[in-house]
Amino acid sequence: MVAKFHEPFFQGSTGKNSRGVLRIVILCLVAGAAIASRLFSVIRFESIIHEFDPWFNFRATKYLVSNGFYDFWDWFDDRTWHPLGRVTGGTLYPGLMVTSGVIYHALRALTIPVDIRNICVLLAPGFSGLTAFATYLFTNEMSTSHSAGLLAAIFMGIAPGYISRSVAGSYDNEAIAIFLLVFTFYLWIKAVKLGSAFWGALCALFYGYMVSAWGGYVFITNLIPLHVFVLVCMGRFSPRVYVSYCTWYALGTLASMQIPFVGFLPIRSSEHMSALGVFGLLQLVGFVEFVRSGVPSKQFATLLRGFVLLVFAISFGGLVLLTVSGVIAPWTGRFYSLWDTGYAKIHIPIIASVSEHQPTAWPAYFFDLNLLIWLFPAGVYLCFLKLTDEQVFVVVYAILASYFSGVMVRLMLTLTPIVCVAAALALSNILDTYLTFKSPEEPTAITSTEGSSSSATKKASKQEGLRSMRQPLIGIYAGFSKISVVTAMTTYLLIFVLHCTWVTSNAYSSPSVVLASRLPDGSQHIIDDYREAYQWLRQNTKEDAKIMSWWDYGYQIGGMADRPTLVDNNTWNNTHIATVGKAMSSREEVSYPIMRQHEVDYVLVVFGGLLGYSGDDINKFLWMVRIAEGIWPDEIKERDFFTERGEYRVDGGATQTMKDSLMYKMSYYNYHTLFPPGQAQDRVRNVKMPEVGPVLNTMEEAFTSENWIIRIYKVKDLDNVGRDHASAASFDRGNKKKKTTKKRGPKVLRVE
């Protein structure tokens, strides 16, 4: 009855219109859900920028908004990497900043003046709504089902794998990059399907936008050629493929070269060679197809095919030769470590030191993509069943992205769109099968239409006895099975929504600037030491006081304290970072000259021993040692920081090198005075600290935040009367010898 009541409503031209209205309403709701689920952190805490990297993006955006586009384009930043500076215009992807700058000015022109900070904070949720819409378009190209696109949109809108990098306040490149990724792929599929140069050119334009936004554009640069290559290998070369790919490559490569950071890379580096190679291959294949249509001889065609293979082999060999001889740059370390997973840990400790560059554990997949992860293989399998050009793309994308996401946690982000699409394909297939109200016709009806001959064959097939050999009749008859399956899937979907909301709320919506903890009565206690310390730096130090800290905090110091730093999160100069690492891990007498040479005024360390904040500098200390050891292997040795038994200890049993290191001294300076004598306790390492704390000679404590998380030290000036700091400090402490011995020391010749 219900079905009959709805049928006129959903069929015919009015049905089409009402379906369109429904679709728009659903898409708006999906976008609303995508935005709303990202606002936990803004509502709970405040509207601020969260992690480390976004602080630089925010600072660059402020520069862009206040100084205009041309100044931003050639901005030389002399407040980072202190003695060196950073040519910012040539070393960043400007897409994110320009986008928010454009939004800022557009809103101003509409007389809605919004603070640039709020635009930056809310950019990622806004673009996530667009991502959901782009996924809808992309999936609609894959499937004829009406529901697949909408399902993919809602999956993409709330999947935690994408939310993790796009909550409000996470003003990172990925915020707009995933939208551009999906939209570029949509345009690409559209171009391949239609064989239209227009869509190819649009794809190239959005590819250029993507290049300007995120370094992950290399993924597109390799995925699209791989798709085309697979198509050619499958013998599915068609003029459509030629038109779309060549348009995309010719325009897209030029577009990507407009970004100063990319420059000549598209023709010089190995990551881009696959696109060039496939471009050449397509020219050959296109030419051969053209000639073959003109020349009828079959032998000639096989000859030409051989010719194509030969040229391909020769050009591949030439590429290898050029790479070996150094004309084409080999893989950069970051990309190379994707293939050789042990490479980074051995050769480039700075890549391995980032927690995002670790392999993914399997619970992460279930955590980030609850039911999608088991629908994902089913969706890919369905793509195999009807293998058109665009299904091949899904398969290729799925295989490549699942490999990369297994190698690196961070690349889970590129996997999420295809998981959403494939899962939506699978789920919509299930729903389409089980959600039809009309049952398939009885087998007698089918045989009767075909007449007596088919019934004869049916009898024959019965005699054969194999069920699968008979006339296949596929369909669901019983209402019970329909209802149960649909109910089960609906339950899964509801659980998925609950899971996503829970994960977003609990795992991904915490600003790392503000630490939240719970008091025993359940009320929230906010630990705001970072901003306290940065604010102190901002208000109580000279405008150009140089701050030395480990590179993790470089962007935040630049953004919040607005002071020049030595190193920051853009780790472009490994030696400079190693210098800081050496200064942190050496004795005071060694590190003081280093700090003088770099005009360091303040040193900032993060110490979580009082509060149990585990991400502090003592726990990162070994990476400093390793990075410094890579440059000065005979001065810094990692072995010296371990005890005889190979333990990394900070308590009384720590090695002398550890106790003498600047980092140790700065972290535990005066720490024992906080406790009753003999009960100093480090809550992170869970050890009892020795009775007497370390002594600092070359620097003095300038500021320690409320919970001792951030400690800032001022580097002392040279001694007035020319003593070294150790003796001057010991003189001040009153350690002078009571008896002035007249004994003369060994004489030294004065040379001046």
Added chain:
Amino acid sequence: MAPKKNAAAAVSIASPTSQTTTTIPSSTPIKTPSKSSSRNQSPQQVALGIWQNYLDKTPQRTKLIDVFMSFLVVVGVLQFVYCILAGNYPFNAFLSGFSATVGQFVLTASLRIQTNVENKAEFSSVSPERAFADYVFGSLILHFFCVNFIN
């Protein structure tokens, strides 16, 4: 030298092909015997046969496109030879010039493919006018990028 020859060939053939556009079906049966006899002909004659076949079968507009494409090839080759001879010091200038020819070649080839009547089935949604508009759109973008990149 080469473009001139091609252009001259195209111009000289322009008038007969404009008449023979309607008689294309009549020319196709001529081709089949030439194919069967090509087995025992010298390579020169085969090439000549292919060339003649091309001249007979191709519409005039397509030939015009072909002439333009061969002109682009010549310009590209000249630039490349000059780059080899004189070095690639303003590399962006070389790149933008060279990729302009390559890109334009590719776009023109796309136009040729799309407007070819034999590929009608492949490009059901692209009419020749639409193909030309796409071509203009693509070329405008290409030239904007090239002019921007040449500094």
